[in-house]
Amino acid sequence: MRRQKRDKLGRAYSNGYQAGLSGRTKENCPYQNTNAKSEWLGGWREALTDKNMGLFK
Template sequence: MRRQKRTNSERAFSRGYMAGTAGRSRSLCPHVAGEARQVWLTGWREGREDHWNGFNTLAQVQKLQNY
């Protein structure tokens, strides 16, 4: 069975989330404007929050799979 390709918003969220958990600045967002930027920033915020709350790597991977 083939895997379904992820949408742009799913990719933007997951990349923002990974940047947030890695402690990177939100100014590194690759999107200039539009919906993709908002989704990336949402992922970044959730990633920072999870990092501050002490989520381990396994919990972070599980969260990304559920998104």
């Protein structure tokens, strides 16, 4: 059975989340595509919110 690849937008969100947790700025977004960039920034914002709530250090 073949493994299904994650969709590109889901990957962009995940990468943005990891960038937010590691303290990178939103200007470091590597995506040019509007949809992927939007997902990356959504993940980035979510990570900042989680950090501010004390879920991560």
